[in-house]
Amino acid sequence: MFGTAEMRAVFADDALVARYIEAERALARAQARCGAIPARAATAIDEAGRNLVVDFDRLRRETEIVGYPILPLVHQLSEAAGEAGGFVHWGATTQDIMDTANVLQLRAALDLVERDLATLATNLAGLAAKYRDTPMAGRTHLQQALPITFGYKAAIWLSGIERHQERLRQLRPRVLVGEFSGAAGTLASVGAGGLEMQRLFCEELGLGQPAITWHVARDGLAEAVSLLGLITGSLAKIATDVMLMMATEFGEVSEPFVPGRGASSTMPQKRNPISSELILAAAKAVRQHVATMLDGMIHDFERATGPWHLEWIALPESFLLTASALANANFMLGGLVVHEQRMRANLDLTGGLIVAEAVMMAAAPRLGRQHAHDVVYGACRQAIEHGGRLADILAGIPEVVEALGSREEIERCCDPANYLGLAGEMIDRVLGKSSAAARSAA
Incomplete structure (x- = not known):
């Protein structure tokens, strides 16, 4: 209920270990390019990593002893590389590999979020255009206030999603950077050519090079999860509106009908807003992880004694929950049933x-x-x-x-349809911006 198969695959244990190996292979290739290790050794390490069959039982046992998975994994990779094994993990520290692997996961996860946001924007744009002139009651403090249109409501939802798309594009260069800095972050282990080695390492992985070590500067990852908090917050607002509008007394919209979905075990007539409920629950959980990531920014000195570990929980769970919320939102809004006559009847309730x-x-x-x-x-x-x-x-x-x-x-x-203000013009502005952004992205 709280995740998707695609996002789960990004953060699965075997996928994470594969990212560790990917980082180690890239490091060997980069070090060979700058002459730090023999080219033959780099080729052997790269080949060993590509074909390595990880002994996960051994990895688990040794990780429980060490407290981190990299040293146990380096043992297996070094053994597989034979004589070249002495050059595995050259000059690196555990956090270099783990941080870089997390960024590789993050890049793949952001791609999925970006794709689902684009689908959501398309669904909302369709609702805004279709119901541009469909009048309904606008409500403040849960009381009827002034007439609006359903297209206006959908366009407001859309405007928030478009801002999240912009935020996602903007954070990529800040967040998608590699990490190779050594034990205290000074690259002392590799000497004068360390920054060039770092640049080549990041280049091998298609990541940006950081200006300085970010072992204890965690704002990038915190920003990524904070964005997920904003995204799911907007989705929860939409879900709340839909749930209220689905109430029997309102009856203005319905989630898509699928036999058995949202059914009650005892009341045959029920059609509960299950997608909206799942969105709301996911958003509440993501908000807690945002707070966790912000708390985890408070690292001590040059290597933290615990805050770093919080990310191991909060980062994957936040993306799983967000993927679930987006999937439910696209299902719900892609097939939303709009009851225009009921909207008009409710609009006329107050005479x-x-x-x-x-x-x-x-x-x-x-x-x-x-x-x-x-x-x-x-x-x-x-x-x-x-x-x-x-x-x-x-x-x-x-x-x-x-x-x-x-x-x-x-x-x-006294006809509500004649007092819609500039709702239509505002909808057109949002849709125009949405179309321009879609063309630019293409």
Whole structure:
């Protein structure tokens, strides 16, 4: 329920160990390129790493003793490399390999998130365009406030997703950098050519070269998880709206129907908003991991005594939860059923009270804003306490009829579809920006 097969494959144990080996192989190739180790040794290490069948039982046993997996893995890789084994992990420290492997995972995971965000943006753009002019009640403090359109609501959802797409693009160069710096981060183990060796190592892996060691500067990984917190926060907002709109008393939308999905074990009529519920739960869990990653930034001196380990939990779980939330959001929004007639019926529930502001603003030029407010307020109180349509009550007030010019004008002002403000223009602006961004990405 809380993950996808693709994202789980990125963070699986065997995939992580494969990333460790990938980093060790790249290091050997880079060191051969700059003459730090013999080319023949690098070729042997690269070949051994490519064909290594890891003894995971041994790796587990030794890792439990050492506390980290790299030294036990280096033992196996060195043995497989034969005479060249003495050049494995040359000048590196455990955290160099683990950090770099995590960045390789992060790159693959961000690719999946970016793809799913693009699908989500397409789904939301479709809803915004299709329902651009479909009026519904806008609500503040859970009360009907003013008319909006469903397309306007979808375009607001879309605008947040587009900002997340921009944030993801911007963080890549800050976060996708390699790590090869040695025990205290000074590259003392490899000497004068260390920075060139580091550059070649990062180049081998397609990663950026850091300006300085980031063993204890964890803002990059914290930023990545913070972005996931923002993404899932936006998804949870959408899910909350959908769940409320699915309530029987609202009945304005429904999640896609799949036989048995969201069913109750005892109430045959139930169709629960299960996708939205899963999104909300995932978002709540990711937020806790954001706090964990921020706490984990507080490292002591040049190598931490525990905060680093927090990332081993928070990073993969955050991406799994985010993948789940995105998958559920795309399923739900890709097949969302919109009940336009129910939206209109709910809009008319108050007998025109939802557009009281429209009447007030139309009468204000003749009556003055405050007096117009007081007159319409009195009419609203009468409608609330004694029932009746607001338009009929206003038609019985001579100064309102005079201010608006006719009974027909009162009826026009009291039609919610005529008081949508600039919702349509705003939707068009968002959709125009979305189309331009899609063309640019292509």
